[in-house]
Amino acid sequence: MPLLTTGADCNWISKGREVFPAMLQAIRAARESVRLEMYIFSRGRVGDSFLVALIEAAQRGVRVRVLVDGLGSYLLPFNYWDPLRAAGGEARIFNPLSLGRIGIRNHRKMLVCDEQLAFVGGFNIADEYDGDGVTQGWRDLGIKMEGEMA
Numbered sequence: 001m002p003l004l005t006t007g008a009d010c011n012w013i014s015k016g017r018e019v020f021p022a023m024l025q026a027i028r029a030a031r032e033s034v035r036l037e038m039y040i041f042s043r044g045r046v047g048d049s050f051l052v053a054l055i056e057a058a059q060r061g062v063r064v065r066v067l068v069d070g071l072g073s074y075l076l077p078f079n080y081w082d083p084l085r086a087a088g089g090e091a092r093i094f095n096p097l098s099l100g101r102i103g104i105r106n107h108r109k110m111l112v113c114d115e116q117l118a119f120v121g122g123f124n125i126a127d128e129y130d131g132d133g134v135t136q137g138w139r140d141l142g143i144k145m146e147g148e149m150a
Contacts, residue, residue: 008147016130019123019142020046023111027053030113033063037108039072040124043080047125051080055087064089069107072124109142118145 013019027034027050034057041047058064064084068076070093081091110120121142123129129138 008145010146011144013119013121013123013142013144014139015132016046016123016138016140017132019119019121019144020049020125020130022144023119024049024053026111026113026117026119027057030057030062031060032114033065033112034114035065035110035112037067037110038125039069039107039109040126041066041068041073042075042124042126042128043077044127046127046130050125051084054089055084058084058087058089061088066091067094068092069094072107116146116148119143120145 013022034054036050036054041050054064054066064087066081066084066089068091073093081089084091108120109123110118112118119142122140123142129140130136131138
């Protein structure tokens, strides 16, 4: 992942109800590139809203690349990413399930837009991460970083 240069702005995020809208807004605002890596990406209200935003970005001419883990995202149907691919985006599965390599996983959870805005942390893209982290949804920790990345 690129390194932030001095003067970058960093903010902690601990609630899905904060991180998901911010991430979706970043995808919608992207003009050049969107890179998304997730361990768990699940169908549902949250995941499907990300798919729509990624498709729209690709249709605007943004270079969209998605990588999800073969174990963490194993419930996604084989053709889930076809609409993104049809719009010109890329989607790949890291290490599809096989017995000989089951322990080799991609646990990264990050979104980088236009090399100016990044989200990293523990949030996966799934409905169970949405909420306040106390009464609804998993509580996790992430950071939003804005600024020039080198």
